[in-house]
Amino acid sequence: MITLNHYLMLGGVLFVIGLFxxxxxxxxxxxxxxxELMLNAVNINLAAFNRFLNPDKVVGLVFAIFVIVVAAVxxxxxxxxxxxxxxxxxxxxxxxxxxxxx
Amino acid sequence: xxxxxxxxxxxxxxxxxxxxxxxxxxxxxxxxxxPTWVQxxxxxxxxxxxxxxxxxxxxxxxxxxxxxxxxxxxxFIEMLIFIGIxxxxxxxxxxxxxxxxx
Amino acid sequence: MxxxxxxxxxxxxxFLGLGLLVLGLLxxxxxxxGLGYLAALGLVGIAALAFALREAQGVVWEGYIIDPFGTxxxxxxxxxxxxxxxxxxxxxxxxxxxxxEYYALIILSTLGMMxxxxxxxxxxxxxxxxxxTISFCILATYRRGDMKSAEAxxxxxxxxxxxxxxxxxxxxxxxxxxxxTLIKDISLVVNSGGVTPLMVVGMIFLLGGFAxxxxxxxxxxxAPDVYEGAPxxxxxFLSVASKAAAFAAFLRVFFVALGDSHPLWAEVIVALTxxxxxxxxxxxxxxxNIKRLLAYSSISQAGYLLLGIVxxxxxxxxAILYHSMLYVFANMGAFMVATVFxxxxxxxxxxxxxxLARRSPLLAAVMLxxxxxxxxxxxxxxxxxxxxxxxxxxxxxYIWLAILAVLMSMVSVYYYLQVVKVMYLxxxxxxxxxxxxxxxxxxxxxxxxxxxxxxxxxxxPLTNYAFSSAAAFFH
Numbered sequence: 001m002i003t004l005n006h007y008l009m010l011g012g013v014l015f016v017i018g019l020f021x022x023x024x025x026x027x028x029x030x031x032x033x034x035x036e037l038m039l040n041a042v043n044i045n046l047a048a049f050n051r052f053l054n055p056d057k058v059v060g061l062v063f064a065i066f067v068i069v070v071a072a073v074x075x076x077x078x079x080x081x082x083x084x085x086x087x088x089x090x091x092x093x094x095x096x097x098x099x100x101x102x
Numbered sequence: 103x104x105x106x107x108x109x110x111x112x113x114x115x116x117x118x119x120x121x122x123x124x125x126x127x128x129x130x131x132x133x134x135x136x137p138t139w140v141q142x143x144x145x146x147x148x149x150x151x152x153x154x155x156x157x158x159x160x161x162x163x164x165x166x167x168x169x170x171x172x173x174x175x176x177x178f179i180e181m182l183i184f185i186g187i188x189x190x191x192x193x194x195x196x197x198x199x200x201x202x203x204x
Numbered sequence: 205m206x207x208x209x210x211x212x213x214x215x216x217x218x219f220l221g222l223g224l225l226v227l228g229l230l231x232x233x234x235x236x237x238g239l240g241y242l243a244a245l246g247l248v249g250i251a252a253l254a255f256a257l258r259e260a261q262g263v264v265w266e267g268y269i270i271d272p273f274g275t276x277x278x279x280x281x282x283x284x285x286x287x288x289x290x291x292x293x294x295x296x297x298x299x300x301x302x303x304x305e306y307y308a309l310i311i312l313s314t315l316g317m318m319x320x321x322x323x324x325x326x327x328x329x330x331x332x333x334x335x336x337t338i339s340f341c342i343l344a345t346y347r348r349g350d351m352k353s354a355e356a357x358x359x360x361x362x363x364x365x366x367x368x369x370x371x372x373x374x375x376x377x378x379x380x381x382x383x384x385t386l387i388k389d390i391s392l393v394v395n396s397g398g399v400t401p402l403m404v405v406g407m408i409f410l411l412g413g414f415a416x417x418x419x420x421x422x423x424x425x426x427a428p429d430v431y432e433g434a435p436x437x438x439x440x441f442l443s444v445a446s447k448a449a450a451f452a453a454f455l456r457v458f459f460v461a462l463g464d465s466h467p468l469w470a471e472v473i474v475a476l477t478x479x480x481x482x483x484x485x486x487x488x489x490x491x492x493n494i495k496r497l498l499a500y501s502s503i504s505q506a507g508y509l510l511l512g513i514v515x516x517x518x519x520x521x522x523a524i525l526y527h528s529m530l531y532v533f534a535n536m537g538a539f540m541v542a543t544v545f546x547x548x549x550x551x552x553x554x555x556x557x558x559x560l561a562r563r564s565p566l567l568a569a570v571m572l573x574x575x576x577x578x579x580x581x582x583x584x585x586x587x588x589x590x591x592x593x594x595x596x597x598x599x600x601x602y603i604w605l606a607i608l609a610v611l612m613s614m615v616s617v618y619y620y621l622q623v624v625k626v627m628y629l630x631x632x633x634x635x636x637x638x639x640x641x642x643x644x645x646x647x648x649x650x651x652x653x654x655x656x657x658x659x660x661x662x663x664x665p666l667t668n669y670a671f672s673s674a675a676a677f678f679h
Contacts, residue, residue, distance in 0.1 A: 008380075015373055022366055031362055038369035042376045049380035059385050063327050065161055067372065070334045072158040074368075076151050077338050078361045081345055083147065085354040190222060197229045 007048030015041035028082045032075055039071045148200050152192075159188055210262045210270045213254045213278055214318050220246040221311035228304015236303035237293065243307035244289040244644075247314075251282040258669075261676070266386050267325025273525075273677035276670065277321035277452045280529050284445040285314045287536040290648040291543045292437040298547065299435075301348055310441065313339035317449035321456075326375045326385040329453055333371070333417070336449060337364045340442055344434040356433025363416070363426040371413025377406030378461075390461040399465050407462060411472055414457075417450035420506045421479035431499035436546055439495055440539030443502040448528045451509055455521060455677070458513075466516055473513050478608065480507030485612045489619045493552050494542050497619065498535070501578060504616060505531055508593055511609060515596035522674035523596045526667055527589035530577065530659060534586055537574035537652040540645060541567045548639045554623055559632025564639040568627045570649045575620040577656045580613050585659040592667070 014037055021034025043064045050060025166173065166181055195201060208215075224243055228236065258275050288310055296306050316335030323329035341364060345357030379385050381403040382393040394403075412423065419427040431439045458469065484504030491497040509531075512524035542552065544567060549556055561568035577586035590613065594606040641649070659666050 011376075018369070019366075022362075028358060028362065032365070035362070035365045035369050038366075039372065042369070042372045045373070045376040045380060049376070049383075053380065053383045059327075060379060062165075063330075063376075063379065063385060065165075066327055066331060069158050069161060070331070072154055073338060074334070074361070074365050076155055077341055078358075078365065079147070080151065081341065081354070081357045081361050084345055084348070085358050088349065088351055088354050187222065190226065194225065194229060 004048055004052040007044060007052075011041045011044040011048070013041075014038075014044065028085070029079070032078045032082075036071060036075065039067055043067055152195050152200060155191070156188065205260060205262050207264055209257070210260060210264050211268075213250060213257065213275075214315065214322075216246075216250050216253065217311060217315045217318060220250065221308050221315060224304055224311065225308040228302075228308065231304065237297055239304045239307055240289060240293045240296070243311060244286055247282055247286045247289060247311070251279060251286065254279050254282060263324075266388060267328050268322055269324040270322060271676055272673040273455075273521075274318075274322040274452070276525055276529075276673040277448060278318045280448055280532055281314050281317045281321070281445050283529075284441055284448075284532050284536060285310055287532075287540065287648050287652065288437050288441040290644050291440070291536075291540040293644060294547050294642055295435060295437055295543055296346075299347060302346070306343070306346065309339045309343050313343070313441075314445070317445055317452075320449045321452040323453065323456065324387045326379060326387075329457070330368075330372060330375060332449075333453065334368060336446060337368060337417075340364075340438070340446060343438040344430055344442075346435050346438065350433075352433035353435065354433075356430045359426055359433075360430045367413050367416035367423070370409050370416075374406045374409025374411075374413060377402055377409065381406060387456060387461040391463065394462055394464045399468070403465075404468060407465070407469055408472075410457065411469060411476075414450055414454045415476055418447055418454070418506045418509075419503050420476045420510060421483040421503060424480070424484070424503045424506075427503055428496050428499040431502075432493060432495045432552075436495065436539060436543040436552075439498075440536050440543075443498065443539070444528075444532045444535045447502065447506060447509075448532070451513075451524060451528060454513070455524070459516070459521070459677075470514070470516065473510060474602075474605065477507050477510040477514055477605065480504060480510060481609055481612045482507075485615045485619075488616070491619070492554055494554050494557070494623070495552050497554065497623070498538060498542075501616065501620075502535065504612065505535075505578070507612075508590060508609060511593045511597050511605070514602060514605065515600045517596060517600065518671070518674050518678055519592070519599060520596040521677055522667070522671035523589065523592035525670040525673055526663075527586075527593055529666065529670070530585040530589045530656070533652040533655045534574045534577040534584075537570050537649060537656070538578070540649055540652070541571045541574070544639065544641055544645055549636070554626055555630075556633075557623065557626050558630030560627040560639075563632050563636060564641060566641060566646065566649060567639060570653055571627060572624050573653055573656055575623060577660070579617045579620045581617070583657070583660045585656045585663065588660060588663045588667075 018034045018037030018039075018041060021037060022031050023034075025031050025034060046060040046064045046067070050058065050064075053060075162184065163181070166177060170178075220243070224239055224246075227242070228239060231239065254275055258272060258279070260270055260275065261272065262270050264270060289307060292306065292310075296303055313336050316332045316337075316339060319328060319332030320336060321332075323332055337360075341357055341361040344360050345353055347353035375385075378390065381400045382390045382398070384390055384393070416423040416426075427443075431443060434442065462469070481504055484500050484502075484507055488497055488500035488504065491500060509524050509527060512520035512527070514520070515523075544564075545557065545560070546552060560571070573584060577584035580586045580590040582588075590609075594609060597609075598606050
C-alpha cells in the first residue's frame with residue numbers, strides 16, 4: 001500500500017537531489033536542470049496532497065499546472081541568459097574557466 | 103533477494119571484451135557518420151525556445167476544453183484574451199526575426 | 205463596488221505593459237524615445253487612479269484582496285516605476301537596443317509586484333513573484349555586450365529560481381498541512397491550533413525564500429553582484445520595489461495566515477534582523493563602487509524594515525509602510541544621481557565623484573540629502589521613519605535590539621559621509637565639464653528632494669495614511 005508518506009519521501013529525496021545538483025554543479029545548464037528537479041519535487045508533493053487530502057477539489061493539481069508553466073518560462077529565460085553569457089566570454093576570450101565561477 | 107540475484111549474475115556471467123562496432127551508437131543498423139557529440143547551431147535554440155513556450159502554454163487549454171460546456175461564455179472570452187496574449191508573443195518573435203533561418 | 209473598479213489598477217497596468225510591447229513593434233527603430241514618455245505618463249495616470257481608490261476595500265474573489273494596505277504598496281511600486289522610467293530615458297536610449305521592451309518589462313514587473321501585494325492565495329502569490337523575478341532577470345542583462353551585466357543576469361536567474369523553488373516547496377507543504385491555498389482558510393486551521401511539524405518545515409522554507417527576495421543576511425549574497433552589474437535604473441528599481449513587494453507578501457502570509465504561530469518564527473526574524481543590520485552596515489564601509497555601497501546599504505535597510513516584523517504590531521506594520529515609502533524616494537534619488545553621473549562620466553567609482561558639487565550642485569545636493577535620509581539624520585524624512593521602527597520594537601520590549609540598530613545607524617553615517625566628503629571636498633579632475641541634467645530628471649530629483657524634506661518636517665499626512673492602512677490590514 002502506497003501512502004501519502006511515500007510520495008512525500010519521493011518528493012523530498014528529489015528536492016534534495018535537485019538542490020545538490022544546483023549547488024554542486026559548475027555548469028550553468030546543469031544548475032538549471034537541478035532547479036527543474038526541485039520544481040518537479042514540488043509537483044509530486046502537490047499532486048500527492050491533492051490526491052490524499054481532498055480529492056474532490058483540484059487546487060493542488062491546478063497549482064502543479066501553474067508550476068509547470070512557470071518552470072518552462074524560467075528555463076527559457078535562463079537558457080537565453082546563459083547563451084548571452086557564453087557568447088560574450090567566447091568573443092572577448094576571457095579565461096574560459098572563469099565564466100561559471102561565483 | 104533481488105540484489106543477490108544481480109550479484110550472482112554478475113559473478114557467473116562470461117566476461118567478453120566488446121569488439122568491433124558493439125560499442126557504436128545504434129542508428130537504424132547503419133554505421134554513424136561523423137562524431138555524434140557536436141555543437142548545434144544557435145538557430146535551433148530559438149526555435150526550441152519558441153516551441154517550448156507555446157507547447158507548455160497549451161496546458162491551460164486542455165482543462166478548459168474538457169469543461170467547455172460547463173464554464174460557458176465568460177471562460178470562453180477569458181481564453182480568447184489568453185490566446186490573444188500568446189499570439190502577441192508570436193507576433194513579437196516573428197517581427198524580431200526569431201522565426202527566420204539565419 | 206464592481207469587480208472592474210476594484211481591479212482597474214492592475215488591469216490598466218497590464219494593458220499599458222502589453223500596449224507598449226505592441227507599440228514597440230509598430231514604431232520604426234530610432235524613434236522609440238517616445239515610448240518612454242508614454243510609459244511614464246501612463247504610470248502617472250495609473251498612480252493617480254490608485255490614489256483615488258486608496259480607500260477601496262473588497263474581495264474580487266477569495267484569493268485576491270483589495271484593501272488600503274495593498275493599495276498603499278501599489279502606490280509605492282508605481283512611484284518607484286515612474287522615477288525609474290524618468291531616469292531611464294537617457295540611459296536606455298544610449299544602449300540602443302530594445303527600448304520598447306524595456307519599458308514594457310518595467311511595467312510588467314510592477315504588475316507582478318501589485319499581484320504580490322494583493323494576493324490572498326498561494327498560487328496567485330507565486331505567479332506574482334515569478335512575474336516580478338523573471339522580468340527583473342531580463343532587465344538585469346539589458347546592457348548587451350557588457351560582461352558584468354551578463355554575469356548579473358545569470359546570477360539573478362539562477363539564485364532567483366533556486367530561491368523560488370525553495371519558497372515553492374514551502375508553499376506546497378503549507379498547502380499539504382492545511383488542505384487549502386487560501387490564506388483565509390490557512391489562518392483558520394492555524395488558529396484552531398493545528399500547527400503540525402510539516403507546517404513548521406514549510407515555514408522554514410518560506411522564510412528562506414522571502415528573506416532572499418528581501419536581501420536579508422544570510423540570504424543577501426546575490427545582491428551586491430547583481431546590483432553592480434545591472435543597468436543603474438534597474439538596480440534602483442530592484443533595490444526598492446522588489447524589496448517592498450517581498451515585505452508585502454511576507455506580511456500577508458506570516459501575519460495573516462501564520463499569525464497565531466508567531467512564537468515559532470519570531471526568533472528567526474530577530475536573528476535575520478541583527479545579521480542584516482550588522483553585516484550590511486559593516487561591509488558597506490570599505491566599498492569603492494557607489495552601486496555596491498548602495499547595495500550593502502539596502503541590505504541594512506532590509507534589516508531596519510525587519511524590525512517592524514519583529515514588533516508584530518499595528519505600529520510595526522505602519523512603520524514598515526512608512527519607512528518603505530520614504531526609502532523609495534531616498535534610494536531612487538541616490539540612484540538617479542548615479543545614473544546621470546554614469547551617463548556623463550561612464551563610471552560608478554566613488555573616487556570619480558570628486559568635486560561633483562562644483563560640476564553639478566543639484567546632483568551633489570540630491571545625493572547628500574538622499575544619503576542623509578537613508579542614514580536617518582533629522583530633519584529628513586528617514587529620521588522620522590526610523591524613529592517609528594525603533595519605537596515599534598521598544599514597545600514590544602526589545603530595547604537592546606533598538607540600541608543595536610541605532611548604533612549601526614551611526615556606523616552608516618560614517619560611510620555615507622565619506623561619499624559626501626568626496627563630492628564636496630574633493631577636487632574635480634581637470635578638464636571635466638559641468639554635468640548637464642535632463643529636464644525630466646531634474647523634475648524627478650526635485651520631487652524626491654521635496655518629499656524627503658516635506659515628510660521630514662511635517663510627517664503627519666503620510667503617517668496617518670500609513671497607520672490607517674496598517675490598521676485596515678489587521679482587520
